Amino acid sequence: MQATLQTAAKAPEKLAMKGTKIRRTAGERAFDAFNVILMIVWAITAVYPFWYILVMSFNTGADAAAGPIWFFPRAFTLENYAFVFQYDRLQTAFVVTALRCAIGPALSVFVTMLAAFALSKRFLPGRKTILFFFMIPMFIGGTIISNYVVIAKLDLLNNFLVYVLPGAFGFFSMVIMRTHIEELPEELQESATIDGAGYVRIFFQIILPLSMPIIAAFAFFSVVGNWLDYYTNLIYVTDRSLSTLQFVLYEIINRAEANTLIDFTKTTGAQQRRLMSMANNTVPTPEVIKMTVMVVVTFPLLFVYPFFQKYFVKGMLTGAVKA
Template structure:
């Protein structure tokens, strides 16, 4: 008791020992190292994207561009199909998550009813694809039979339902007080009204979390475009950026026959030391791909902990 009293200042603050100070200092040092190691790769990519290719090839760049330029971004953004690909990807990131979350929530709401006939059988068949997946050929045949080749719906329909997401949403719905649905049923509300006016509002945190996951998945996916879409007007941003990297490595970044006259004059008038190299083009493409998600993430961050944990643990 005397030891505790002796550690208290006149301001009712506990006096910290030298061991506690050392422990806090070590923790702060470790967190700083961890933060730098996590942030620096992004900073390095950003710095390289703003540096000229010839100067970047001359030696490593660590913290700031040695020769600042915006020509790397000019080369990437004047690619002939980049703007249409951005529109297609933006539509995909809007339509895809809406359909995915709505379909998954409908399935979760229905399967949360223990009196549903054949409930265990449906869960069993929903679970099978998690362990037994189709091959590329079988998936291609199914997509072709459904008429989704070179169709915008191929981006949103095949991935509209996720069993793992449905299980978490179903558990969250089951954790809600059953009296809410019972009282609504007594008042004459049907299942559609209960779902729209009670279940959806109470599931907004988990819906926001999975919506962000769906947006990220749709934004970063280029495999679907690579396998199922050959129509160039339906190309996604990731696939077009993939083409840009391939052309940069082959030293054929810009197809002069498909660029406008102003773009041709701009490219031909550039000095040789400002022409982007494949290395800086890769860094620029990574900035274009990654950084938009970094600006969107803070708006969804507050929903992650609550949204993921409320349906992950069964009380």
């Protein structure tokens, strides 16, 4: 009976709360509208350059030179891509970059995880000293000349390994991975040790499977870094057969416009025949060549990113904060 009376007494209060709406002032509504407009403008400003490059790559060169193109191709064509994909240096650079993005991240994640697993053991002799020496390069980096001398002494000049070996270990990534390993239940490793498992088996059968989110996140960061890097090619590699996509793009953008088109047309006989068979209004100009190469080199990452996005939040938060 008492419970029924209490429920009846609270009923008017619930009805009153249900019908009550929070009144927002004109200033709050104006502030929200301003934020929405600002975000829309910011989104358009960030996306439009990519859209412009894409539109230019699908437009004929003569029409693009006739006047500015804003939102859609005026004279749609796929000849620009057909022409660019016959560029032999671009094909070779794609193979080199693909190999670099496959081998480099795999080696980097494996080496970093091994170091993180070893340094997560508090009984490791000289653990603090090792961490101290690993920390020094974060604050004191070498100069271009000193780094070049080291790479030359290691016989890595004009060597594919220069793309993967220098970046095989990252101290910051190792710290986060080590923190993640320390947060795993210690009982798992103790139970495996009692069953006769050694450190190698524990690492491969316990640590790695439980670290897949953070491994996926750092692997993708490494893939992006390897894909976008042209500095290594610029400083340490002069062999054109070892050029990467970003370095080829760098050369095309920084080369004189006339030389760019000449370099393309002199590459293969197939390209020369295609250029001669094109109508005058579909011949690719240096400007549309640059835009097309930028799409070919840069846009693949935009399609890969959504498949790894789900690992970012979990992978970066795991090990980022230690309780």
